[in-house]
Amino acid sequence: MIMLNLIKITALCCLLSITNYSDITAQNYRRPLKIKMKLSSHFGDYRAGHWHSGIDITTKGKSGYKVYAVESGYVCRIKTSFWGYGKAMYLKLNDGRYAVYGHLQRFSPDIEEHIRHQQMKEKRYYKDIYFKPGQFSVKKGDYIALSGQTGAGAPHLHFEIRNQNNITINPLKGFYSMPDSKPPLVDYIVVKRYRSYGLANYNDMEFLKLEGEAPSFFITDTVAVYGRTVFAVSAFDPNGGYNYSLYGASLIFDSTEVFSFEHNRLDYSTGSQIDYVRDNSLKTLVEKSKGVKADNDKNAFYRLYIQPDDIQSFYGDYSYPAGIIDAESLASGVHSLQVNLFDISGNISRIKLYVRKAEFKKPVVTNIYTDSNSYILELGSFPASYKPQIQARKAPYLPYCTIPSHFNMFERTAKLLSSDYAYDYRIRIIDEHSDFSPWAVFNPRQESSEVIPHADYLEIFALKTDLSALNDYESHYLDIMPLNDNYVKVMAPVLSNDVFFEPELLIKSGSNGFYIFDSGGTAYSPDSTIRLQVMKNHLYCPTIMQITQPVFDGAGGYTFDILPPDLLFKDDVIIRVERNKLALKASHSSLY
Structure with missing residues (x-):
């Protein structure tokens, strides 16, 4: 889900990669704090929009613990900000690596005085100052700062080690270790x-x-x-x-x-x-x-x-x-x-x-109807030695379980008890050697039209009476399965902007609007307040997209979805927001 509080997106993203041997050669660095080293976050933990690039050392909910140089070197950079790392110090170590300390309360007295002078001189709190060797030299174990909670989060010390190329490396790989005997x-x-x-x-x-x-x-x-x-x-x-x-x-x-x-x-x-x-x-x-x-x-x-x-x-x-x-x-x-x-x-x-x-073709279900408290599936032909297997699950995140069913070989029907607790069902055919077909998923309780977008096809749940709108395009269907007396499921591929199906089904489905692209174009939310602009070089293949209606979150922002949920683009795309229509203040806007 996308949270909308602002208009312009600025994202700092980082990425993990394999370490070469020189990065992880064990070093006798001292610990940056004298208190017991307990971590609230590891290197590579997830953050919204980026990976966590260091380790977070807890400070017992307090600020003001002395922070020490892990190795000899010099202060090469100081940054002060209300965001991110807050007050941060960067050391260039004698071995060529860098040590970074974030969320500091204050620096050692000589450095603190120097930074305050620069801030007062320019009447600006935000500073990003680089230093030359010899200006502020440090020895291993020198007191360099006090821990704090500037920038973000509860009191803690964010600590990084970077290699000679300023790429962050895992401090727990060859530098420090934490006792851990529990497997994932x-x-x-x-x-x-x-x-x-x-x-x-x-x-x-x-x-x-x-x-x-x-x-x-x-x-x-x-x-x-x-x-x-x-x-x-x-x-x-x-x-x-x-x-x-x-x-x-x-x-x-x-x-x-x-x-x-x-x-x-x-x-x-x-x-x-x-x-x-x-x-x-x-x-x-x-x-x-x-x-x-x-x-x-x-x-x-x-x-x-x-x-x-x-x-x-x-x-x-x-x-x-x-x-x-x-x-x-x-x-x-x-x-x-x-x-x-x-x-x-x-x-x-x-x-x-x-x-x-799966060795066999997927079973063909020609009809599904209700008989008392049972579902009856009429099946297409397959060899007499094959049997259908039917499973159900209670929720989309739960496993399927095989359920009892009766197969009438002469009538080509499978009968199973209906259940109000089943989220959906699936069927396949299987032989005496345990070879089987792919699964066919169905839900005979379908009670409304629906369109589910995928990257290169649509899954359409529609009234049987609406199938006439698709007759001219039947050769393009991947699959059609009757679900009950009223509805069918149609798998319709996205072929191009011109070769598709009549739009009546999308209108009758009550959907928020789907856009199919094999070249550039713009997708809109139903109220046109959100626009997503793409070009042909952004797409991997003919692609379907949907932007849902922005919903007010009660805290001054809006949420909306871009579907499919795991849709990816080759490059950055442009999202435009009608700020005035949503009554968003420009000075407080962000998109994340």
């Missing part, structure tokens, strides 16, 4: 299956049933793969009462590593891709389904694959399409898959599962 914990593992890999065009998505406990988790059922299949995992690193982000992960397919990442460095130059690692659409789905706000580190979803044009260097030698399973190229039979999740201390949790390619 896992909440969810998700599989998405694509017709052909795009950005949001998955054919179906499934939260798998996770069993076991840390450090050993497993999936009992063999997971179906077809088209292009990817996995994501929600996991975190618990330690000392805090929940940190993962340090790294790897994906092992048939005993061969096919993907990994390791958070050792942060490279600001590639910061525009910070959300390529995390799948925020899955986090949002869980939030909306549960009605609670999820924690950015504890409840994060990590992609176990690399997307197109993702150039982050912390993947090492891996690049797109690493981690994406091409089912068409798989040999028949069962394949092993293992997910390794690890923290900075080397504790590892593993998820073991097995996957198998």
Whole structure:
């Protein structure tokens, strides 16, 4: 979701990358505080719009603890601001690295006097001053400042180490260590299956049933793969009462590593891709389904694959399409898959599962109708030795479970008990050798028209009587499934601006308006207060977009969605806001 309080966007983004050996060679640095080193945030934890580039050392809710030089060198920079790091000091160390201290209350007396003089001289609090060697030299262990809470957050010390190229490196990798014997914990593992890999065009998505406990988790059922299949995992690193982000992960397919990442460095130059690692659409789905706000580190979803044009260097030698399973190229039979999740201390949790390619065509459901307290599915033809398997789930973030059903081979019908608690159902066919088809997802309780946008197709729930509007375009459909006496589900591809379907269905759906682009254009919110401008070079493929109606949040701002939720662009796009129509004050505006 996008929060709207302002008009102009300024984003400082940072990105993680693999550390070379010289970055992590152990150094005998002293600790920046004399109190016990307890961390409230790790290197690489998530922040809105950027990664956390250091460690946050708690100061027991107090300000005024003495801060010390971790190594000899000189003060090379001082910055004072009401935002960000607040009062910050940068040391150039004799080994060529940099140490950065943030949220300080005040500097050592000689430096504090110098900065105050500059502020009074220019009558301006904000300063960013660089110093030459010899102006303010320090020795290892010198008192250089007092801890505080300037800039943002509760009292604490933000501390960074940067290499000779001013790239932040993980202070817990070769410099300091924290006792930790707890392996990462896992909440969810998700599989998405694509017709052909795009950005949001998955054919179906499934939260798998996770069993076991840390450090050993497993999936009992063999997971179906077809088209292009990817996995994501929600996991975190618990330690000392805090929940940190993962340090790294790897994906092992048939005993061969096919993907990994390791958070050792942060490279600001590639910061525009910070959300390529995390799948925020899955986090949002869980939030909306549960009605609670999820924690950015504890409840994060990590992609176990690399997307197109993702150039982050912390993947090492891996690049797109690493981690994406091409089912068409798989040999028949069962394949092993293992997910390794690890923290900075080397504790590892593993998820073991097995996957198998869907060999058969998806079952054709020709009709669905209600009989007393049951649903009857009329099925197309398939060999007599095959049987249908039907599953249901109670919420989109819960696993599917097989439910009892009766198959009448002569009438080609499957009968199952209806349930008010099922979120949706799915069906596939399976033979005596456990070979199976892809899943077909359905919801026979559909009671209204709806259009769900994906990056290269629409999922349309429409009245059967409206199908006549699409007759001329039937050859373009990916799939049509009757849901009940009144509604059908249509999978309609986005082919281009000119080859599509009649717009009546979109109008009758009561949607907020969808825009299909294969070249440049502008998408509008229903009230035209929000405009999203794109050019052809921003798009990966023919793309569908929607901007929802801005909703007042009660605190002077507005929220709105840009759909699909994980839609990505190759470059920056322009968002324009009609500030006057929304009664926003220009002096207090921001977009985030």
